[in-house]
Amino acid sequence: MKALLFLIALLAQGYSPPRTPEGQPDLQGIWQVRNTANWDIQDHAASHRIPAGLGVVEGGEIPYRPEALAKKKENFAKRLTDDPVEKCYLAGVPRTMYLPYPFQILQTPDAVMIMSEYVHTWRFIPTTPLPRYDGYESWMGDSRGRWEGNTLVVETVGFNDQTWFDQSGNFHSDALKVVERFTRTAPDAIIYEATIEDPKVFTRPWKMRMPFYLRTDLPRVLEAECYLDAEDAGRPIRGTHPEDRGGAKGNVR
Amino acid sequence: MRTAALILFLLFQTYSPARTPDGKPNLQGYWNNAAGSAPWDIEPHPAAFQIPGGDGIIVDTPDKKIPYKPEALLKRNDLRENHEFDDPQGHCAPSGIPRQTYTPFGFQILQPRGNVVILYEAEHAYRVISTERTQHLPGSMKLWQGDSIGRWEGNTLVVDTTNFNGRTWFDMMGNFTTDSLHVVERYTPVDANTIQYEGRIEDPTIYTRPWTVRFPLRRNTQAGYYILEFACHEGERDLQHYTEDTGNTEKTKK
Numbered sequence: 001m002k003a004l005l006f007l008i009a010l011l012a013q014g015y016s017p018p019r020t021p022e023g024q025p026d027l028q029g030i031w032q033v034r035n036t037a038n039w040d041i042q043d044h045a046a047s048h049r050i051p052a053g054l055g056v057v058e059g060g061e062i063p064y065r066p067e068a069l070a071k072k073k074e075n076f077a078k079r080l081t082d083d084p085v086e087k088c089y090l091a092g093v094p095r096t097m098y099l100p101y102p103f104q105i106l107q108t109p110d111a112v113m114i115m116s117e118y119v120h121t122w123r124f125i126p127t128t129p130l131p132r133y134d135g136y137e138s139w140m141g142d143s144r145g146r147w148e149g150n151t152l153v154v155e156t157v158g159f160n161d162q163t164w165f166d167q168s169g170n171f172h173s174d175a176l177k178v179v180e181r182f183t184r185t186a187p188d189a190i191i192y193e194a195t196i197e198d199p200k201v202f203t204r205p206w207k208m209r210m211p212f213y214l215r216t217d218l219p220r221v222l223e224a225e226c227y228l229d230a231e232d233a234g235r236p237i238r239g240t241h242p243e244d245r246g247g248a249k250g251n252v253r
Numbered sequence: 254m255r256t257a258a259l260i261l262f263l264l265f266q267t268y269s270p271a272r273t274p275d276g277k278p279n280l281q282g283y284w285n286n287a288a289g290s291a292p293w294d295i296e297p298h299p300a301a302f303q304i305p306g307g308d309g310i311i312v313d314t315p316d317k318k319i320p321y322k323p324e325a326l327l328k329r330n331d332l333r334e335n336h337e338f339d340d341p342q343g344h345c346a347p348s349g350i351p352r353q354t355y356t357p358f359g360f361q362i363l364q365p366r367g368n369v370v371i372l373y374e375a376e377h378a379y380r381v382i383s384t385e386r387t388q389h390l391p392g393s394m395k396l397w398q399g400d401s402i403g404r405w406e407g408n409t410l411v412v413d414t415t416n417f418n419g420r421t422w423f424d425m426m427g428n429f430t431t432d433s434l435h436v437v438e439r440y441t442p443v444d445a446n447t448i449q450y451e452g453r454i455e456d457p458t459i460y461t462r463p464w465t466v467r468f469p470l471r472r473n474t475q476a477g478y479y480i481l482e483f484a485c486h487e488g489e490r491d492l493q494h495y496t497e498d499t500g501n502t503e504k505t506k507k
Contacts, residue, residue, distance in 0.1 A: 016477060020366070021274065021275075022274070023368075027350060028365065083270050088486070088487060089484075089486065090377070090482075090484055104372055104381060106363075106368060106381065107365055107366040108281075108363055108364065108365050109274070111363060113363060113365070113370055113372070115370075115379050115381055118400075119487070120347060120376070120377065120378050120379055121377065122372050122377060122379040124361070124372055124479070124480065126479070130477070131477055133479075133481070136481070138481075138482035138484070139482060140482055218386075219386060219390065220381060220383065220386070220390075220400070221381065222394070222396065223347070223396050223397055223398065224489065225346065225347065225487060226343075227486070227487030228346055228487050
């Protein structure tokens with residue numbers, strides 16, 4: 001039955017992605033979303049400097065636990081100062097994938113690498129059974145990948161509770177587990193799915209879905225050094241550092 | 254003489270590295286530099302508080318020092334004396350090339366076809382070095398890590414990097430760069446667990462001649478190792494307090 005469904009899916013898809021010499025689907029290239037999920041992963045009308053957009057959450061609703069929904073609303077109210085990306089922190093997973101910055105996917109037979117322009121973020125995704133470190137806690141998580149037919153499946157755990165899914169305060173805890181699925185469905189498109197599991201914050205797993213598009217106009221990913229760029233623009237980012245109350249003395253010129 | 258040296262080199266170059274599936278020398282794996290105290294000072298220097306002494310990593314100038322033009326040396330000395338806390342690395346800015354190679358942190362080399370990728374622990378930096386691109390970005394495009402293009406010369410990966418923004422330093426001692434910097438790196442595997450690393454530095458605006466840093470890279474063979482996240486946040490300001498707290502108070506507080 002499963003095999004039959006798979007066959008039907010293949011036939012219906014009608015697209016067979018290019019393969020590496022080792023026979024893996026070839027996802028390599030420079031990609032970027034064309035959506036507004038970075039600002040809000042749910043339906044939203046335009047607001048000041050934020051384009052309107054349809055949501056990327058399957059079914060529209062995010063199944064927050066009641067106390068978590070209150071926290072989300074609190075985050076939303078403080079989004080312009082508290083969004084971790086406004087502070088130029090690493091954006092986490094899956095948000096790094098739908099930031100308004102390009103990223104490059106590269107592959108070896110044993111690993112997939114994702115290199116984002118945003119604060120030179122890299123993701124190393126071994127497709128071998130590399131044991132995980134115990135108690136690993138990080139902004140980008142600890143990823144392991146595998147190939148299922150034409151799809152790269154990536155399971156990531158080991159997150160901290162510091163990143164948000166968007167600028168609208170959608171958040172998670174350190175119990176977050178993300179399962180991503182990357183499927184090339186056309187020469188210039190990847191369909192991306194991310195299933196979010198976090199029993200501390202959500203009542204059930206939920207899913208986002210969106211396309212990535214190939215950037216054929218870039219010979220390479222460039223640099224976006226968020227914090228330093230803000231300083232250059234005369235709008236230094238200030239957080240909880242004690243000097244922020246009295247102004248910084250040292251600076252990167 | 255040069256030819257003789259080359260012949261001698263070829264005769265004694267008995268190591269033949271493993272190859273990737275596409276026939277390139279296989280440099281993949283986890284590496285650490287053996288650059289001694291270069292992260293602090295790439296010139297010869299005595300030990301100081303919290304700074305190990307060392308002979309530096311410059312191999313082709315008579316005094317192992319950077320061949321500054323006089324006015325550039327004055328600028329370096331001013332940065333060293335009065336602006337120690339401005340070291341961009343201390344604020345988590347990208348280290349630049351070649352400094353990224355001699356930070357005291359490990360890195361991983363991977364070789365997707367047509368590229369060499371280096372994932373660094375330090376500042377979670379990375380480089381994608383295409384061995385297929387033939388042209389650098391337009392000169393007006395300035396980058397912290399520059400624009401790198403690689404090629405294979407025998408067993409050696411040669412990486413040519415331009416398009417720097419001139420904001421990075423070579424070390425914590427004010428040895429600065431300009432946006433005219435041109436770096437040619439050579440990664441030569443000499444045995445299964447060693448790469449000889451060399452970086453040739455050229456910048457006619459501040460140096461009287463090109464100069465070269467050289468040190469080995471050693472393979473990290475620890476089973477199950479992979480790179481942990483280093484979430485150094487740009488704008489980090491601890492270095493300033495650190496330098497103030499370690500005896501430089503008068504200079505940094507003015």
